[in-house]
Amino acid sequence: MKKTNPFRNRDVISIRDFTKQEILDVLKEAERFHKGAVPHEPLKSRMMASCFFESSTRTRLSFESAMQKLGGRVIGFSDAKATSTSKGESLSDTMRIVSNYADVIVLRHFADGAARLAAQVSDKPVINAGDGANQHPTQTLIDLYTIQKTQKKIDEIHIAFVGDLKYGRTVHSLVSALTNFSVRLYFVAPPSLQIPKEPLQEVKARQIKFSQHEKIEEIISRVDVLYMTRIQQERFTDNIEYQRVKGTYRLTPESLKRGKKTLCILHPLPRVTEISPEIDAMPQAHYFQQASYGLYVRQAILSLVLS
């Protein structure tokens, strides 16, 4: 008996729409692509529309190369100036029209909730490639894939989030996804950039153990994964405060000495100064691998949705 694929023609809008089992299924599929254990060009003659109302070169190239490696074709635009939106056309209308041409729509948009709306009006599946400050589910799946790859599991891990936890969309989504697992969370940030109430509510509701800290040193010996984020200058009104915070949340080989040998450092990239370049060559550095896994995860998503 053939197992039915629950992802077929399904929209991928928010990581909150995924159950634990569904997350694990996507990661398993990504693993198959990673190993190359997949048929040749499974999406031959299928069409992906890549609709980027806000430019994001890295995400767009990742999706487009994933589709092409699967044998599919790509149409689309890389910023809103090229579309009728600049003439005042609504997102809903653009999506209705694009859905006539493509089998799947990959959407990046500046407004929160744009992908949910697009999915309602389009009769083809929509994959959210980032909607404002809200969600970027494939990025979250890449983070989870990297954690599973380096730790051989997700359950039972101790993970610390470091830096700007207030504005970081990637942090909020990953925290939300991790509430499906039995993990221990540490939030390391200056008080002004600590994790907001909302994601914490989700953590509390699932009875996940967590704690908040101001210094990396307080937790470094206890964690399996360090998820670093960029601290942006525009979040600070006071430049002296920014310089101080930037220094405090900077990772150096010295600060890793007390950490586990198997410690895994992740970062959604681009980074600025929060990870010193000497760490790049150390075995704990996994952020470049994390970026390279994007291809497998997006291949997995596209093939699950379209086959």
Next chain:
Amino acid sequence: MQQQKHQLRHVSAIKNGYVIDHIPTGQGLRILALLNLAIYPKVITVGLNLPSKRIGKKDIIKLEDRSISNEEESRIALLAPGATMARIRNYAVIKKKTLEIPSEITGLLRCPNRNCITNYEAIDTLFHVYRAGTQLRMHCTYCERVFHQQDMTDLSQLA
């Protein structure tokens, strides 16, 4: 039944219209504002801080010759959950119900998140409503943010 009739007449009876009773005290004036009754030309009877066995103190509003739309009813329910609404015809109650907070609110409220797609496109908002203690929380289906009652401008303008 006898007692109920007596209660209704506490302020003064109306012939046709609506009686909104058991309004948590303080919300009566907000409901008047919400229904835009400052410019209503017919009889409105308002009782504030009346003694109530059920909720201690209550407000009551009686509207002569005015109907209440479903949308208005939902808004009243959000301001005064637990209030009762009775339709009166010829001095008699012909329909009465207790207003409950809807679990979903479509199109009624504006999303307080200015970057929410519902504030760019001409579409209905959709909020899921749930209780957190005595407070209400509203979750926007689109931007996935959760708001407190007092964040909702449509409600707080009246608050």
